Amino acid sequence: MTNDNVIQVIGGGLAGTEAAWQIAQAGIPVILHEMRPLRSSPAHHTEHLAELVCSNSFGAQASDRASGLLHEELRQLGSVVIGKADSHAVPAGGALAVDRGQFSQDLTETLSRHPLIELRRGELHAIPEGVVVLATGPLTSPDLAADLHRFTGMEYLSFFDAASPIIVGESIDRDIAFLASRYDKGDAAYLNCPMNKEQYLQFWQALCTAEQAELKDFERENAKFFEACLPIEELARRGEDTMRYGPLKPVGLFDARKGDFRAPENQSERPYAVVQLRQEDKAGQLWNMVGFQTNLRWGEQKRIFQMIPGLENAEFVRLGVMHRNTFINAPQLLQPSLQFKNRPTLLGAGQLIGTEGYTAAAAGGWLAGTNAARIALGKDSLVLPPTTMMGALFEFISSAAPKHFQPMPPNFGILPELGEKIKNKQLRYGRYRDRSLFDLASWKAGLSLGLAGVI
Numbered sequence: 034m035t036n037d038n039v040i041q042v043i044g045g046g047l048a049g050t051e052a053a054w055q056i057a058q059a060g061i062p063v064i065l066h067e068m069r070p071l072r073s074s075p076a077h078h079t080e081h082l083a084e085l086v087c088s089n090s091f092g093a094q095a096s097d098r099a100s101g102l103l104h105e106e107l108r109q110l111g112s113v114v115i116g117k118a119d120s121h122a123v124p125a126g127g128a129l130a131v132d133r134g135q136f137s138q139d140l141t142e143t144l145s146r147h148p149l150i151e152l153r154r155g156e157l158h159a160i161p162e163g164v165v166v167l168a169t170g171p172l173t174s175p176d177l178a179a180d181l182h183r184f185t186g187m188e189y190l191s192f193f194d195a196a197s198p199i200i201v202g203e204s205i206d207r208d209i210a211f212l213a214s215r216y217d218k219g220d221a222a223y224l225n226c227p228m229n230k231e232q233y234l235q236f237w238q239a240l241c242t243a244e245q246a247e248l249k250d251f252e253r254e255n256a257k258f259f260e261a262c263l264p265i266e267e268l269a270r271r272g273e274d275t276m277r278y279g280p281l282k283p284v285g286l287f288d289a290r291k292g293d294f295r296a297p298e299n300q301s302e303r304p305y306a307v308v309q310l311r312q313e314d315k316a317g318q319l320w321n322m323v324g325f326q327t328n329l330r331w332g333e334q335k336r337i338f339q340m341i342p343g344l345e346n347a348e349f350v351r352l353g354v355m356h357r358n359t360f361i362n363a364p365q366l367l368q369p370s371l372q373f374k375n376r377p378t379l380l381g382a383g384q385l386i387g388t389e390g391y392t393a394a395a396a397g398g399w400l401a402g403t404n405a406a407r408i409a410l411g412k413d414s415l416v417l418p419p420t421t422m423m424g425a426l427f428e429f430i431s432s433a434a435p436k437h438f439q440p441m442p443p444n445f446g447i448l449p450e451l452g453e454k455i456k457n458k459q460l461r462y463g464r465y466r467d468r469s470l471f472d473l474a475s476w477k478a479g480l481s482l483g484l485a486g487v488i
């Protein structure tokens with residue numbers, strides 16, 4: 034590809050894939066650089082674009098939830114990532130979960146077929162000239178990270194994130210595990226492993242005393258975890274009941290083989306704790322352990338997770354791992370258009386700029402890609418965060434941290450009614466009822482991790 038107008042996107046993860054697609058759809062040629070498979074990150078396993086490194090879920094679908102709202106808006110904005118997520122959805126109650134293999138393979142093929150996209154395999158060691166979208170994620174390769182460090186003159190921020198194990202479906206004991214979605218929402222999509230009190234307490238004790246994998250530099254700096262994705266052993270250490278109020282909460286789950294869960298005589302059948310498994314692939318051959326991200330030694334993972342009723346003979350195709358995720362201090366370095374303040378032709382997207390999670394990465398990729406195309410086309414006005422949630426978030430950021438952001442125009446995107454409600458704090462989100470708008474938005478959609486360093 035020789036066109037002078039060509040835009041370079043670095044990183045073929047969730048954000049880079051979306052950005053490259055939006056640029057190409059705007060009629061601009063784009064080179065998408067992806068270092069895999071020539072060089073892999075510690076968390077990726079395949080050579081495909083938009084690989085999901087841990088859970089296969091993009092979060093709740095309902096449009097009054099932060100993730101669902103972003104899904105809906107991204108759909109309307111022509112997001113290729115959410116479009117393909119819809120095409121490869123697997124049953125997951127009220128969540129948008131995908132067959133990760135089919136999803137990433139389809140995106141790789143779709144982008145490779147686009148006449149304006151050149152998928153170039155190889156690691157970039159320095160930020161190139163021209164219009165560039167930087168989307169190398171939380172595990173940016175060390176050379177490029179050093180170049181970015183030189184360019185920004187600022188230290189990275191970081192936290193630790195972990196991935197959970199995946200189990201072969203046939204090795205799960207279906208006489209014990211039962212199919213159900215919490216509160217009977219949607220299809221009975223999850224496999225649930227019920228525990229009585231004694232089983233739970235033994236399991237809890239085992240987790241509290243289990244051997245951790247080597248933490249290397251993690252220990253020295255007193256590891257900060259991402260609170261929305263804590264390792265299961267860290268939850269266990271926080272108290273006997275913490276897991277029962279988190280991923281193992283027993284409410285809304287009942288084994289239909291035991292009768293009607295609403296009947297008073299069946300109340301005693303309620304489990305003390307429940308481990309949930311979410312379907313990984315369309316065929317239902319693989320299941321991932323929901324909320325079981327972990328940094329235990331692999332031998333310990335097998336020993337302890339096989340204590341879970343129904344998983345006594347579980348065969349693991351992937352075990353949990355933990356990685357340090359780094360990101361830049363976005364509020365100090367970026368404009369709301371995602372352009373770097375000191376080089377407007379360079380844009381950032383995805384978790385590199387602090388937007389944690391698959392859905393948020395796609396949203397940032399959409400915005401950075403759209404703006405990069407507009408810059409290359411010489412358009413003078415740039416799109417600001419266009420979705421309701423992003424709009425609400427940036428509005429909030431503007432008022433909370435005026436020194437870091439320009440005020441947003443009163444534009445609440447394409448679901449204006451919801452946006453207004455969020456802005457006026459009228460809309461509360463189920464389990465986040467007691468939290469502020471900032472907490473809610475930061476968890477799902479924002480530049481919050483960047484903000485955490487400055488507010």
Ligand SMILES: Cc1cc2nc3c(=O)[nH]c(=O)nc-3n(C[C@H](O)[C@H](O)[C@H](O)COP(=O)(O)OP(=O)(O)OC[C@H]3O[C@@H](n4cnc5c(N)ncnc54)[C@H](O)[C@@H]3O)c2cc1C
Nearest residue numbers: 044046047048068087088157169170174383384390391394
């Ligand atoms: C261990 C772990 C567990 C996680 N669990 C979850 C979860 O359960 N749910 C969730 O929603 N989110 C989870 N996340 C976060 C999620 O993975 C990210 O938010 C999301 O993938 C970010 O998308 P991205 O495009 O910014 O980065 P990525 O998806 O990581 O993509 C970045 C891409 O850039 C490439 N790259 C890096 N450096 C270079 C270079 N120099 N040259 C060329 N290419 C390069 C990488 O190979 C990669 O393909 C987890 C992250 C980690 C690390």
